Amino acid sequence: MASLLFLRLVVPLALLLLPLSRSATVVTHLTGFHGRLPFHLETGYVNVDEETGTELFYYFVESERSPDTDPVVLWLTGGPRCSSLIFYEVGPMKFVLAPYNGSLPELTYNPDSWSKVASIILLDSPVGTGFSYARDIESHRDVGDFSSTLHIITFLNKWFIDHPRYQSNPFFVGGSSYAGKMSPIIAQHISQGNKLKSNKGSNPGLISRQGYLVGNPITDSMFYDNNFQISYVGVGIISxxxxxxxxxxxxxxxxxxxxxxxxxxxxxxxxxxxxxxxxxxxxxxxxxxxxxxxxxDIWANMDSTKYALGVKQGTIGEFKRCKKSMPYSFDAPSSIEYHFNLTTRGYRALVFSGDHDIWIPFLSTHAWIRSFNFSIVDDWRAWHLGGQAGGFAITYANHMTFATLKGGGHSAIEYPPRESLAMAQRWLDNKPL
Known part of the structure; x- marks a missing residue:
């Protein structure tokens, strides 16, 4: 509760004190891809802490459908401390899978990218992740759930100031695995910041937040996440x-x-x-x-790649997708209260699970959702794509939907990509799965 109170008081003040600082690059060509990119890609930095010189690196992929009206989704990669490069999960690129022989890894367009239906902000967070950096290297040692939340909220407000075109678009926070724990925390503090501004009689906020969506989310490891692995694997039979x-x-x-x-x-x-x-x-x-x-990792460490992305020289050493050795404070043991607070206030939520994941079994995720005792609006049923079941779903009151992706693993959306995109499009468009 002390950490929660800290963010409620400090975040609005920090946003007022930090000046705008951003550098952006429009990327038209990438190392390993033949020809011009078939989508609009912008990369850049946003300064989120002047004192330490902390700058978060982002990739912005504009919606390929209707960018003026389509939702804007902040998508965070799990870990924590793992980069959100445009190849993972919802991104518009993927690698041609071939044995690496020392040559350049080849890229291809991902036809199931979520940029088909939404504009996506992919963020390297916390500081020290991916291409994000700080002038004061010691600031990397003071990173955790709540400090990174503060940086992300600061990032978003500055980013939307720089991109007024998208301020009226519906906005959603999303992520998988550990980012699934962080997403509702971030979403709640955005809503609190907007509420504070609204109460003062000013604009209700730069971010037109509608809700959040999380996949195979770490939520509460002590009481839920780890307690259903045995029953999932053995269907309650094995010891x-x-x-x-x-x-x-x-x-x-x-x-x-x-x-x-x-x-x-x-x-x-x-x-x-x-x-x-x-x-x-x-x-x-x-x-x-x-x-x-x-x-x-091979691709991101090439000088030509860094040049194309607009990475500042000398800001990081070797790029590593996940920097597990970097200090991190896991100071938010549970995100359940944030899920409950947001959904009871009417914000839309999609919680989905790959049904072949042992790490965070869909049984454990569904268990904490059921603990809210929300009334059921649309009971457990199959949802379909091309005449086949893409998974199962149940919709509760307070705009919460729980869905499974048939055949999905821990990063559910990387396994059945067509079904993943269909699920996302229907939910973002506020239609039944």
Whole structure:
């Protein structure tokens, strides 16, 4: 509660004190992609703390449908401390999956990008993540759930000042995994900032917030997230002792191949390697769920890539998708109160789960949703795409929808991309799934 009170008092004041500071680049060509990009991409920095020189790096992909009226979605990658490069989850690009032989990784357009129906802001947060940096390196050591929330709110207000065209568009905060925990926290503090401005008789806020959407969200590890793994894997039949013996299953996606996690961590999830020449000697399997992350580290470290993206020289060392060794304070143990507060105030919420994820099983997510005791508006049913079930959904009062993605893993939307886009489009357009 003390941290919550701190943000309620400090965030509005911080927004008044921080001057506007932004540098942006319109990106038309990218290393590894043949020809001009088939979508509008802007990258840039927003200064969120003058004292420490903290600047957050963003990628803005304009909606390919109707940018003047389509929603704007801030999408955050989980981790925490993992970059939101345009290849992951909802982004408009993907890698051509081929064995890496020292040549340039090739890119291709993602036809199932959420930019088909919304403008997307992808943000490298917290500071020290991806291309985000601070002049005062010590500021990286004071990073956590609430401090990064403050930076994100500051970022959003400055970004919308710089982009007045989108101020009246519906706005949603979204993210998966650990970002799924942060999204409702961010959304609540945005709504509180807008309420404070409205009470003073001024404009109700720069951000026309409508709600939030989260996938396989970490929510409350002590009481929910970790307590349904056994019942999910064994359908309530096997014992916890037998569960501990299940080492051949990929927890990210139970039907996927078993990834070489030690190799993956050693090569690109950690900070142990320093020479790119080492990357060609030992590779994860191409059909591993994280092979694209392996390629993205190679791609993002190329000078031509950094130049095209407008990355400031000398601001970071080697790019790493996830900087797990960076200090981080997990000072928000649960986001359940934020989900409850937002939905009882009428904000729209979509909570979705890949039904093949062991890390955060859909059973655990549905359990904390049911704990709210909301009345059911549309009971558990299949939702469809092309005559086939894309998953199942249930809609509650207070505008909360829970949905599953059939065949989805921990990062649900990366596994069945067509179904993911269909789900997002229907929900963002305020239509039934």
């Amino acid at each position: 916890s002792q037998i569960y501990e013996l299940i080492s051949e299953i990929e927890k990210e996606h139970i039907l996927g191949i078993k990834c070489e996690h030690d190799l993956l961590r050693r090569r690109f999830l950690s900070e142990e390697y320093t020479q790119q020449s080492e990357l060609s000697t030992e590779q994860p399997a191409i059909n591993c769920w994280a092979y694209c992350y392996y390629l993205s």
